[in-house]
Amino acid sequence: MSPTDWLTSKGWSPFPFQKKVWQAMAKGQSGLLHATTGAGKTLAVWLGALQALAHQEAPLTVLWITPMRALSHDTLLALQDAAAGLAPDWTLAARTGDTSSSERASQQRRWPTALVTTPESLSLMLSRADAPEVLRRVKLVVVDEWHELLGSKRGVQLQLALARLRHWNPGLMTWGLSATLANLEEARDTLASGAVIVRGAQDKKIVIDTLLPPRIERFAWGGHMGLTMLPAVVARIEAAANTLVFTNTRSQCERWFQALLEARPDWAGLIALHHGSVDAELRRWVEGAMKAGQLKCVVCTASLDLGVDFLPVEQVLQIGSAKGVARLLQRAGRSGHAPGRASRVTLVPTHSLEIVEASALRAAVQAGDMEPRRPPEAPLDVLVQHLVTVALGGGFRPDELLAEVRTAPSYAGLGDDAWQWALAFVRHGGESLRAYPDFQRVMPDEDGVWRVPDVRLARRHRSNIGTIVSDAAMNVQFVTGGRIATVEESFIARLRAGDVFLLGGRSLELVRVEGLTAYVRTAPPGKALLPRWDGGQFPISDTLSHAMLVRFDEVGQGRHADREMRFVAPLLALQAQWSALPGESRLVAEVMTSADGHHLFLFPFAGRTVHLGLASLLAWRAGRDTPATFMMAINDYGLELLSATDVDWASRLPDLLEPVSRDTLREEVLASLNASELARRRFRQIARIAGLIFQSHPGEARSQRQLQASASLYFDVFREHDPDNRLLWQAQAELLSAELDVDALAQTLARMAAQTLDIQRPSRPTPLAFPLLVERLRERTSTESLAQRLSRMLAELEAAAGGGEVVDVKDRLAFGQSRAEPRTRSRRRRR
Incomplete structure (x- = not known):
C-alpha cells in the first residue's frame, strides 16, 4: 500500500507539500518541513519514512525525537495507525523518563523498528557500551517541534548526538518538523546542513x-x-x-x-x-x-x-x-x-x-511576523557531558572525535585550546581538581582510546545526563499512598506541618517531609498557597513590543485599528493627556516628584530582561559622578528609578543612554549589577551539566541546598585557584547573553538613540507609570497595607482624571500572586 492509497482509505487526499516530502525521502534526502499546526506534517514525514524504509525490518531503523516526554505516548499512537497499514511487520515503542525499567529491559532484548524518544534518552542510549552496534543501524531521525529545541542547550545536546549517529552512518536521513520559525535557513542548517526546505500549507485560517x-x-x-x-x-x-x-x-x-x-x-x-x-x-x-x-x-x-x-x-x-x-x-x-x-x-x-x-x-x-530562535554557541558544559557519554558508549580517540564534534553547527568554530581544556577537564578536573579521584572520569587505555574506567562514576553519569536544570523536584503523595505530582523543593521548604496548598487540582495539607517526598492529606477548602515552579514569567518578545509601538503610533494619528484599541482608548487618551504615548520614533521619559522621592519612568518597550540590564546600567552611569541610592522596578513596558536626591534627568538622560561598543557595554553591565552573585547562580546550572555536581546518585537524591553549597564551593575554588577556568568564563557569558541579553540591550540603546527623547513632567503617576509603582510597592509592604495605599492612590488618580469606578483592590490582590509565586523584584542600588 502506498501513502496515497492509505490516505484514500481514510477519506483523505495528499497535499502537494506531503508529496514533495515523500519524493525527497525516496531519494534519501534530509529536510526541514515547515507548515502550520494541524496541516499534516507528522503524516507527511512518517508516511514518507514508511514508504522509503518499509523494506527495512532491522531494529531501530527510525528514531522519532520529541521535545517533551509528555508527548511521547500521543506521538506513538499517531504513528502506529499508519504503520499498521504500510509496514505491518514494524514494531514501535516509546523510551523516555516515564518508561518503566521493565519496559526498558524488554526493549533492550529486542529493539523496536521505530522508537519515540527525547534528547536526554537518546544521550543515555549513546552511553551504552553497545551503542555503536545498536545505533549504527538507524536510517532516519525525525525531530518533532524542532523550533522548541533549536534555541536551547537541549538542542545542542541533540546536535552532538546527531553528529555521533552520522559518524556511524554517513547516509543518515534527518528531518525536522516545525510550525513557528522565522529563521528557516538557519534552523535547517543547524539540524542538517544542505537539507531541503519544504514549505507546507501556510494559509490556515x-x-x-x-x-x-x-x-x-x-x-x-x-x-x-x-x-x-x-x-x-x-x-x-x-x-x-x-x-x-x-x-x-x-x-x-x-x-x-x-x-x-x-x-x-x-x-x-x-x-x-x-x-x-x-x-x-x-x-x-x-x-x-x-x-x-x-x-x-x-x-x-x-x-x-x-x-x-x-x-x-x-x-x-x-x-x-x-x-x-x-x-x-x-x-x-x-x-x-x-x-x-x-x-x-x-x-x-x-x-x-x-x-x-x-x-x-x-x-x-x-x-506574518514571528520571532527567530538561534542556537547557543559552543557551550562547554554540554560538550564535557557529551565527552563522558561517548567515552561510556564505546570510547573515543580525541582527534577523531574533535572532527566529529565540529560537524555540530554550534561547535563549528570550537578552538583547539577549548578542546584541550575539555579533554583535561574530563580526565582530571583541570588543574585545581587534579588530586581528587572523582574527577578522573575518562582515561586513555593502552590503545589510546578514552574510556570511563570506574563503574561507580559511570552509573553516576548516566543518572544525571541531560541539560534541564531546575530546583530539585519533590514528590508529593498521600500518607496513605498514591502519588499526586511533583513540586519544587524550595516551595515545600517554606511550609510547616499543617499548612495548606493547592496542587494537582486538590487542596492539600502538609503532614511531614522525608527526604525528597512530601506526605500530605486532603484538606478542606480554605486559604491555600500556590506551588512555585521556575520559568513562570515570559518576557515580551521584540516582535510583539514593536507591534505595540506601531499601535500607539496609529492612536497618535487618530486611528484605532480594532475593537481592542477602541476599548482602551480612554486609557491611552489619558496617557497622552497627562504625558505622551511612546512610539516607534518616540522614547517617552517621565520625571516626577512624590513623597517617596524623585522618579524617572522610561518606556523603551523592550521586555523585562532588557529593562533589568538597562535600569541597572542607568543607575550605575548616573552614580559615577555623584553617589546616589536608587530603587528600581521593571516590567515588560518600562522601568522606574527612584532616588532620594534630585537628578537632572532632562540634561543627563541623553548622555546616559549613549550607545557604546559591545565590549564596553559588557563591562558596564557587569559593573552595574551584583555580577558575582548572578554569575555564581548561573554557574550552578553549568556545574550540574558539566558533571561537577550531581542532582542524584544511584540510590540517593541530593537536596537543592546541598547542590547550591557544592556549586558555590567550586565557584570560589576556581575563582581563587583557577581564574582562567572556562566554566567561569561560560557562566559570565551566559549571564550576559541569556539572563541579561546584552545583545538585545545594545540593540535597544541603538534604537533609543535614533528616537526622539520626549521628557514629560506629569504631576501624578500616568497609566503607564502606575504599574511600575505597584511593582515596587508590593515588594515593600504587606498585602493589607498595600491594598490600603493603592485604594487611596486610585481614588485620587480617578478623581484627577475626571471620575471613574475604583476597583476592589483588596480583592484583586487576594486573587493575585501568592507569596509562593515568583515575580520581578524591585532592587536597591547604592552608587
Whole structure:
C-alpha cells in the first residue's frame, strides 16, 4: 500500500507539500518541513519514512525525537495507525523518563523498528557500551517541534548526538518538523546542513479575538491571576463543546482550575488539569479523555503547547498575554487541529495593557511576523557531558572525535585550546581538581582510546545526563499512598506541618517531609498557597513590543485599528493627556516628584530582561559622578528609578543612554549589577551539566541546598585557584547573553538613540507609570497595607482624571500572586 492509497482509505487526499516530502525521502534526502499546526506534517514525514524504509525490518531503523516526554505516548499512537497499514511487520515503542525499567529491559532484548524518544534518552542510549552496534543501524531521525529545541542547550545536546549517529552512518536521513520559525535557513542548517526546505500549507485560517472586561481600567497593573474575568470565561466555556484554557504558569493553572470548579461545581468530572508536574498517568488519562470527547475543558500550561492531537477541540482560551507571536500560534493550533479546519484562540487579558498586546498580536500574525530562535554557541558544559557519554558508549580517540564534534553547527568554530581544556577537564578536573579521584572520569587505555574506567562514576553519569536544570523536584503523595505530582523543593521548604496548598487540582495539607517526598492529606477548602515552579514569567518578545509601538503610533494619528484599541482608548487618551504615548520614533521619559522621592519612568518597550540590564546600567552611569541610592522596578513596558536626591534627568538622560561598543557595554553591565552573585547562580546550572555536581546518585537524591553549597564551593575554588577556568568564563557569558541579553540591550540603546527623547513632567503617576509603582510597592509592604495605599492612590488618580469606578483592590490582590509565586523584584542600588 502506498501513502496515497492509505490516505484514500481514510477519506483523505495528499497535499502537494506531503508529496514533495515523500519524493525527497525516496531519494534519501534530509529536510526541514515547515507548515502550520494541524496541516499534516507528522503524516507527511512518517508516511514518507514508511514508504522509503518499509523494506527495512532491522531494529531501530527510525528514531522519532520529541521535545517533551509528555508527548511521547500521543506521538506513538499517531504513528502506529499508519504503520499498521504500510509496514505491518514494524514494531514501535516509546523510551523516555516515564518508561518503566521493565519496559526498558524488554526493549533492550529486542529493539523496536521505530522508537519515540527525547534528547536526554537518546544521550543515555549513546552511553551504552553497545551503542555503536545498536545505533549504527538507524536510517532516519525525525525531530518533532524542532523550533522548541533549536534555541536551547537541549538542542545542542541533540546536535552532538546527531553528529555521533552520522559518524556511524554517513547516509543518515534527518528531518525536522516545525510550525513557528522565522529563521528557516538557519534552523535547517543547524539540524542538517544542505537539507531541503519544504514549505507546507501556510494559509490556515486563525481566528483571534479578545474577551473584553465589562469596563476599562485606566490604572491597571500586572502580576495577578486575572480571575476578575472568571464569569466571562465560564460563559465562553459553557457555549462551546470543549475548550483548552492555557495559562502561563503552573500556579495560575492550579488557581484557575479551582476557580472554575468553585464557579461551576456541576462541572466536576468534566474539567481537568494538565501541566508538566502532574503525574504521567493522570496526564495520559486527561489527553485520552479530551480526544474521546469526555471532557468539556482542560486547564493547562505549555505541557499541551506541542504535538498532542486534540481534533475535537473547538476553542482555545489564553489567560493573560501569550507574550510572543510564535507561542500564540502554537497554542491556537491546538484547536482545529486538522487540515482545512480553522483554529480559534480567545485572549483573556488580566489587565488593561494586555488588551493592547492582544491587538498587537493579531496585527503581527496578520503581517506574518514571528520571532527567530538561534542556537547557543559552543557551550562547554554540554560538550564535557557529551565527552563522558561517548567515552561510556564505546570510547573515543580525541582527534577523531574533535572532527566529529565540529560537524555540530554550534561547535563549528570550537578552538583547539577549548578542546584541550575539555579533554583535561574530563580526565582530571583541570588543574585545581587534579588530586581528587572523582574527577578522573575518562582515561586513555593502552590503545589510546578514552574510556570511563570506574563503574561507580559511570552509573553516576548516566543518572544525571541531560541539560534541564531546575530546583530539585519533590514528590508529593498521600500518607496513605498514591502519588499526586511533583513540586519544587524550595516551595515545600517554606511550609510547616499543617499548612495548606493547592496542587494537582486538590487542596492539600502538609503532614511531614522525608527526604525528597512530601506526605500530605486532603484538606478542606480554605486559604491555600500556590506551588512555585521556575520559568513562570515570559518576557515580551521584540516582535510583539514593536507591534505595540506601531499601535500607539496609529492612536497618535487618530486611528484605532480594532475593537481592542477602541476599548482602551480612554486609557491611552489619558496617557497622552497627562504625558505622551511612546512610539516607534518616540522614547517617552517621565520625571516626577512624590513623597517617596524623585522618579524617572522610561518606556523603551523592550521586555523585562532588557529593562533589568538597562535600569541597572542607568543607575550605575548616573552614580559615577555623584553617589546616589536608587530603587528600581521593571516590567515588560518600562522601568522606574527612584532616588532620594534630585537628578537632572532632562540634561543627563541623553548622555546616559549613549550607545557604546559591545565590549564596553559588557563591562558596564557587569559593573552595574551584583555580577558575582548572578554569575555564581548561573554557574550552578553549568556545574550540574558539566558533571561537577550531581542532582542524584544511584540510590540517593541530593537536596537543592546541598547542590547550591557544592556549586558555590567550586565557584570560589576556581575563582581563587583557577581564574582562567572556562566554566567561569561560560557562566559570565551566559549571564550576559541569556539572563541579561546584552545583545538585545545594545540593540535597544541603538534604537533609543535614533528616537526622539520626549521628557514629560506629569504631576501624578500616568497609566503607564502606575504599574511600575505597584511593582515596587508590593515588594515593600504587606498585602493589607498595600491594598490600603493603592485604594487611596486610585481614588485620587480617578478623581484627577475626571471620575471613574475604583476597583476592589483588596480583592484583586487576594486573587493575585501568592507569596509562593515568583515575580520581578524591585532592587536597591547604592552608587
